Amino acid sequence: xxxxxxxxxxxxxxxxxxxxxxxxxxxxxxxxxxxxxxxxxxxxxxxxxxxxxxxxxxxxxxxxxxxxxxxxxxxxxxxxxxxxxxxxxxxxxxxxxxxxxxxxxxxxxxxxxxxxxxxxxxxxxxxxxxxxx
Numbered sequence: 001x002x003x004x005x006x007x008x009x010x011x012x013x014x015x016x017x018x019x020x021x022x023x024x025x026x027x028x029x030x031x032x033x034x035x036x037x038x039x040x041x042x043x044x045x046x047x048x049x050x051x052x053x054x055x056x057x058x059x060x061x062x063x064x065x066x067x068x069x070x071x072x073x074x075x076x077x078x079x080x081x082x083x084x085x086x087x088x089x090x091x092x093x094x095x096x097x098x099x100x101x102x103x104x105x106x107x108x109x110x111x112x113x114x115x116x117x118x119x120x121x122x123x124x125x126x127x128x129x130x131x132x133x
């Protein structure tokens with residue numbers, strides 16, 4: 001059922017999960033979205049892996065959630081491999097899965113963009129509700 005569900009709904013759900021991860025901030029979501037829009041899908045994952053120790057855990061979680069959604073929607077599979085994120089092998093896997101075929105690259109970029117937009121909205125709503133920013 002997962003791959004046949006409304007993609008926008010899946011993006012919203014993924015965005016909500018990411019926004020609930022401790023340490024995911026508006027700034028991280030904005031920067032990730034900017035990298036995605038300017039440089040593309042592979043650059044997004046590389047950016048998320050390059051975050052300093054302050055953002056490291058949150059950035060890795062963002063990458064992992066987006067990767068899982070893209071596998072489900074773009075590849076219509078979820079191999080569930082427990083490959084360690086932010087390793088050279090993981091980045092190569094991301095590149096091979098989403099960057100070698102133009103249609104998959106465009107779809108992956110569009111989906112990741114929508115997820116990050118939802119992350120921003122969820123964080124803003126959370127912060128306003130809690131009296132933050």
